[in-house]
Amino acid sequence: MYAAARRPMPDLEERGIRTVTLDVTDEESMRAGVAAVVQREGRIDILVNNAGYGSYGAIEEVPMAEARRQFEVNVFGAMRMTQLVLPQMTGPHRGRIVNVSSMGAHFAMALGGWYHATKYALTALSDALRQEVYPFGVDVVLVEPALIHTEWPKVAAEHLTRAAGLGKYAAISRSFAAGLEFVGQGFGADPAILGRVVALASTTPHPRTRYRKGMGAWSMPVLLSLAPDRVVDAGIRFFLAHLDTILNLVKATTPTDD
Numbered sequence: 001m002y003a004a005a006r007r008p009m010p011d012l013e014e015r016g017i018r019t020v021t022l023d024v025t026d027e028e029s030m031r032a033g034v035a036a037v038v039q040r041e042g043r044i045d046i047l048v049n050n051a052g053y054g055s056y057g058a059i060e061e062v063p064m065a066e067a068r069r070q071f072e073v074n075v076f077g078a079m080r081m082t083q084l085v086l087p088q089m090t091g092p093h094r095g096r097i098v099n100v101s102s103m104g105a106h107f108a109m110a111l112g113g114w115y116h117a118t119k120y121a122l123t124a125l126s127d128a129l130r131q132e133v134y135p136f137g138v139d140v141v142l143v144e145p146a147l148i149h150t151e152w153p154k155v156a157a158e159h160l161t162r163a164a165g166l167g168k169y170a171a172i173s174r175s176f177a178a179g180l181e182f183v184g185q186g187f188g189a190d191p192a193i194l195g196r197v198v199a200l201a202s203t204t205p206h207p208r209t210r211y212r213k214g215m216g217a218w219s220m221p222v223l224l225s226l227a228p229d230r231v232v233d234a235g236i237r238f239f240l241a242h243l244d245t246i247l248n249l250v251k252a253t254t255p256t257d258d
Helices: 010-014 027-041 065-086 113-136 152-164 168-184 191-203 221-225 229-241 243-253
Strands: 001-006 018-021 046-049 094-099 138-145 210-213
Touching: 001 046, 001 152, 018 027, 027 065, 027 191, 046 065, 065 094, 065 113, 094 113, 094 191, 094 221, 113 138, 138 191, 152 168, 191 210, 229 243
Parallel strands: 001 018, 046 094, 094 138, 138 210
Antiparallel strands: none
16 A cells, blocks of 8 residues: 655554655656556556645635646646556556545535535546446546545635635635634544545445545535525525624534533
């Protein structure tokens, strides 16, 4: 098993997992990472595309350079890794591509347009890819989690704060960023739960086309798809307009460690 990331991962190496330095926005880095694994093992049987981050902000205000970077990491990086690995999977050995997306691939929310767009795109590409590579014995599986307790909310809040500025979206952006920071303090499913789902999607003999895990991962997309667009829009506007009040109520009713 190999783990690839931009930063060193000594904790994984201590557990006997080989690591590869790899940046999904750098073509040479991706090529070198894949080549290193193939040179050692002779082939690659399973690829898990998990790189991704949330960059929030009003569509009008997010710099195009940041929007393009989010697509580079969340979409193009995954697809380029897939292009590089697939030739190792279409011989006599079966292969599997597991793309970690989000329940946010099935709805869009104000201030998250660019992020949701990347998840919509990753889902569409995965669905098309699944049909293309099936004749070659390769499975393509989507994992679509709800909120997982990681640094994701903190990173999203930082991007949102930078994008908000002092413009007309500043008030709701500040409130939303505060909400993300609060959520990042302890809400969301244990990352180990997602790890088990990814392991299942990677190794089960007959995988489902998609796995959803976490609170609301199944129900929220279904409910939002059934409601009229104007009703959903009105609900999200109400949520954003009263987010400070909602956040204060949640904080007041959340048990502390004291």
